[in-house]
Amino acid sequence: MTFDTLGLSPSLLRAVAEQGYQTPSPIQARAIPLILAGKDVMAAAQTGTGKTAAFTLPLLQRLAGGPRAQPNRCRALVLTPTRELAAQVQESVRDYGSHDGVRSAVVFGGVNINPQIAQLRRGVDVLVATPGRLLDLHGQGFVDFRDLEVLVLDEADRMLDMGFIHDIRRIVTLLPTRRQTLMFSATFSGPITQLAQGYMRQPVRVEVSPPNATAETVQQWVYPVDKKRKPELLSHLVEVHGWDQVLVFTRTKHGANKLSQQLEQNGIRSVAIHGNKSQNARTRALADFKQGRVQALVATDIAARGLDIEQLPQVVNFDLPNVAEDYVHRIGRTGRAGAAGQAYSLVSADEADYLYDIERLICKTLPREEIEGFEPQHAVPRGRSAKGGPAKGGPAKGRPAKGRPAASARVGKNPHSGPPAARDGAPVPARRQPRAGPRSSGAPARGKGNGRTPSRGGRGR
Known part of the structure; x- marks a missing residue:
């Protein structure tokens, strides 16, 4: 067609x-x-x-x-x-x-x-x-x-x-x-x-898709880690994998500001974007991120549906959202228009209930990987809530979804840095679809090609 x-x-x-x-x-x-x-x-x-x-x-x-x-x-x-x-x-x-x-x-x-x-x-x-x-x-x-x-x-x-x-x-x-x-x-x-x-x-x-489904082009992982070591782990991931562009989500405005400062102290160019920022500051931060002047854009959920960044390779949930549906929209910032993307969630033990809510919503158990040197002292329970009660409904009752690993794998480096393979016999498109929304005035020019689709969404209060 x-x-x-x-x-x-x-x-x-x-x-x-x-x-x-x-x-x-x-x-x-x-x-x-x-x-x-x-x-x-x-x-x-x-x-x-x-x-x-x-x-x-x-x-x-x-x-x-x-x-x-x-x-x-x-x-x-x-x-x-x-x-x-x-x-x-x-x-x-x-x-x-x-x-x-x-x-x-x-x-x-x-x-x-x-x-x-x-x-x-x-x-x-x-x-x-x-x-x-x-x-x-x-x-x-x-x-x-x-x-x-x-x-x-x-x-x-x-x-x-x-x-x-x-x-x-x-x-x-x-x-x-x-x-x-x-x-x-x-x-x-x-x-x-x-x-x-x-x-x-x-x-x-x-x-055209099941409610609250996540895109097949986005690979997802959970990294269990103690809460106090999250900033250190995030900096480690940026440095080890050479991430030039990563969108990071926090739960609060204060948390976004604090994390951005911590990343800057670790030598990672970073800027925060949230509702307390003026519109001019938000526009400038997004333009800097798109143009590569900033490596890490730290955002609250105000940006979960408001950012459309060409070929954004990865999204990190520094904090899990307390509303499970927001997880879908956060990770939807990557893997857009058929492109490959990766989504990582840094999860501490006190966020177990949020994780189970997300897994029930998307009907899959997310694979867990412990990063060598960052193994948590307080494990994220599997199949039970953080309060000790059983998780309700869905596939998150301690049984991994079909085809998912059943136990944590300790790795020193993320082995999934490449694009995902085609699924169900359908090739993953190599080119992005056309954009249905605006770019910042400083955003890179659009590419040209054939067989692509206008596709944009976003947020902007």
Whole structure:
């Protein structure tokens, strides 16, 4: 299948071809025709599979044939949970709408509001926004929704997790009832389904992978280690394996700052990114990381769905997330668009419950390897919770998943540094798919090639 078969306009096909991409991903192949037909769509797919392009392309086609937006009005609204994702979606709109003259703008907090007001005064066809700043602008009379035709909720489950449900409800009450509504996410929970029932008209549900599945292109390991030795082990891994680029996740903002400082003291160029940083500081940190001026980007979960970094080779969970679903999105920052990736989790005994929750969620037991010289004094229990009770349900009851090692292997160096082999007879694509979101202004230029798919996602509160 090619994009030519999906019913997209010549101008959009030209924009896609200019990026060197011809083959749609499964979520794009299924969702784009439904959206072009005017259906309300609920779409779920693994992170990194092209969800952004799946709604951006048909949205642009619909808007290209209509009148331009009037001052302070918009014809389509895309709501995102974070600033980074909002910026990425707007760049996707700009890139793929380059031949249709579609005007777009992005609004989010943490930056000067005046340039955003100036853009809205000219009218925009596609407005990408975070909920808080959008409500501020509407309350001041700078945005009017009377002409709105399409509403997109991007990463809807994350918006609920971050407490945006009340803002979403307020925004929806301001919109015309006659509209097309699209909901895209990596996962769908009960609350998301309830949200859809209230705001969508007979939505068509599209799922192209099992809920909460991790990408087959990402290899995953657990490294048991005592909590106090985690910074030392991380520095060891960076140095021994020669990692030039690694994304590291911590649970707290303070923890991110502290770890970044420890890495710097160990001679590893590092910077932290989290919600307490200004938007300019976050943008600068991401640009430095993409351009290789920084080896380690230490982030809280605000970045789990907001970063799209070309060919990111590895992700490290310095702390396991206390919400199991966040593990899926964290490791989804690597292995994107069919590329190979590795995910490592440094797990201490007090995180055993979090590990079991993750293993139950993804329906597999993660292989454990003890690194020589870093063997923990306090072992991470297998098959029982950290409180001594039995782990509930799933494959994590002390029995490794089929094909997984049953015991820890002590190694001095990670033997899995190469790309994974093809699975189930399907070759792992050697090239990345096309991007459906923005790059930082300092990011490397995109490569060209054939047979690749627009694929981007991200975050940006």
